[in-house]
Amino acid sequence: MHPAYARINVHDAGGMAIHLPIADIGPGPPRMTVVAGIHGDEPSPLLLVDRFVTALRDVELRAGIRVIAAANPPALLQRTRWSSWDDEDMNRVGDGHDGPALTRRLAAAVCDAATGSQLSVNLHNFVMRTPLLAIDPPGLSAERRVRHERYIEALDPHVVWVFEDTPESVRTFATSLDAALERRGVDTLAVEMADLPELDEPLLARAISGLMRLAAVCGCLDAAERPLRRTTVRVHRKLMRSPGAGIFEPIAPLASPVEEGEVIGDLIPLERPGDRVHVRASGTGWLIQRLGRRFVRPGDMIAAIGLRL
Ligand SMILES: [Zn+2]
Structure with a gap:
């Protein structure tokens, strides 16, 4: 229609x-x-x-x-x-x-x-x-x-x-x-x-x-056969923010399990090329969100850990 x-x-x-x-x-x-x-x-x-x-x-x-x-x-x-x-x-x-x-x-x-x-x-x-x-x-x-x-x-x-x-x-x-x-x-x-x-x-x-x-x-249409994946995870979300200004380079793949302290990406500092800073997971769970390669400012959202319930 x-x-x-x-x-x-x-x-x-x-x-x-x-x-x-x-x-x-x-x-x-x-x-x-x-x-x-x-x-x-x-x-x-x-x-x-x-x-x-x-x-x-x-x-x-x-x-x-x-x-x-x-x-x-x-x-x-x-x-x-x-x-x-x-x-x-x-x-x-x-x-x-x-x-x-x-x-x-x-x-x-x-x-x-x-x-x-x-x-x-x-x-x-x-x-x-x-x-x-x-x-x-x-x-x-x-x-x-x-x-x-x-x-x-x-x-x-x-x-x-x-x-x-x-x-x-x-x-x-x-x-x-x-x-x-x-x-x-x-x-x-x-x-x-x-x-x-x-x-x-x-x-x-x-x-x-x-x-x-x-x-x-909602009764708008007849339910068609659309198989459910049923892979949903239920989590609390722990947000991680950039510690400084520079380019964030992702390392850990999205949706992967992460341990607290594991490196999930690097920050190439604005003022110190060649002196990358590791960005480490702030909790143990799933990496549910992560930036791609982006320029970031201090405090920008760079990742979120899904803490298992
Ligand atoms: Zn919105």
């Missing part, structure tokens, strides 16, 4: 119209919404939703699927996490209904566009090489947790990043777009992937199969 493209008018900014683009596929009101482009420096989700919409052409749908390909157009055009028009993070303004700033108006439009769906799949990417990764948020009720387990099983990601149920992490999530949607009765699933240059075909294929299975869970 082909999508019907539409625009929801959000704001008239001094004569420049800002709108939220939506694509509706299939009959009836949408039962699943897929949101890309919440952060303007995360282009990978657009590629995934393009492939997903294309894959849906050959599929008979029973109910609607809505795709928001560019949730945050000003930030996307600036290629920055949030737009400098108001410096607000779209994932930290709730449902946006309490303010006139453009990012809040866009967040409100995204929430309105997803309300009524059973599930909103909110897509993000990291600069670090990242496998298909789903987030297990804190503070879910027992009943909601059962549904979350079903969504995770359907997505079949490589990694589930589990947040502990601490008051601090509950507080961090409380202002997210996902939490705002949950309060409106929309289940959410936050999904992460690699940045565009490192987004490979196996990851895309796994993500598309996952989205198809999620659409089946």
